[in-house]
Amino acid sequence: MSDTRKPDWKGPITGVVSAALAGVSFALPEPWRRAVFLVGSAAFVGWGTNAVAIRMLFDRFKILGIPIPFTGVIPAKREALIAAISHSVANKLVQPGALKEQVLKSDFVAALVEVARDRLRLASSDDATIGKILEEVSSRGREIVRSSRVREQLRRRLEDGIREKGFLARALVDPDAVGNAIVDTAHTFLADLPSDPDAKAKIRELAERVPAAGSAEAKALEERLRPLAEGMLETTLARIDVEKIVKGNLEGYTDRQIKELVLRATSEHLGWLEVWGGVLGAISGAAMYFLAK
Secondary structure, eight states: OOOOOOOOOHHHHHHHHHHHHHHHGGGSOTTHHHHHHHHHHHHHHHHHHHHHHHHHHHSOOEETTEEOTTOOHHHHTHHHHHHHHHHHIIIIIOOHHHHHHHHHHTTHHHHHHHHHHHHHHHHHTOHHHHHHHHHHHHHHHHHHHTSHHHHHHHHHHHHHHHHHTOHHHHHHOOHHHHHHHHHHHHHHHHHHGGGOHHHHHHHHHHHHTSOOTTSHHHHHHHHHHHHHHHHHHHHHHHHOOHHHHHHHHHHTSOHHHHHHHHHHHHHHHHHHHHHHHHHHHHHHHHHHHHHHO
């Protein structure tokens, strides 16, 4: 992370002005000498105290190689800071409901229709792709028609229909035999589907019938797809752990990068803290001068 912040000279200028006042005071006659010295030196102390305190937030100070306690607050509290930022972003700044609303306000649903249109038209122009589609339909369809659930439902429907036709129908028609014949016919049809030229033509025809972008039909399709899109977004956003993502990204930062991250947002205000340290120091110096008179 490169430091692109503009240099902030407010604090250093305050320190230089304070030190200059204290130095100039020695060239002045009394009582100005003492008054200017007290104002300048107190302003310098106030500025210096705030400047050092601000730097102690970010850096661990040492004297003769011995770390000064309670300095380098941000590096020392790195984990707590990362956890607090991650929690705040996830729970206050980035909320799934707001994200879903913003996505739906965009052209998300229209984009879904556009993607479906492009993919279908692309697929319809390639015989190999159409063949794969039909093979998948054939395979899944045969699994379904051969399943026990479909057989049982078919047998019940046949029994109900035969029962309504009276005694003769019940005596002559075997529902199991009819059901097996229907299943075998469906199975044969599905097995032959990948090589059926009419099926390939139907897919091409379907691709041509997809509504053009901006048309009334496309708008109607978008409205029908909107509930589906909302459900997809809700499911997807519910699985996104924003706090974990933010925390993971911040944990990859070095102490220096975290320092730069904080300074990017607070450098101007921190500079004014140094200025106010000098101003309040100058006021306290002037107050000491008048109280000592």
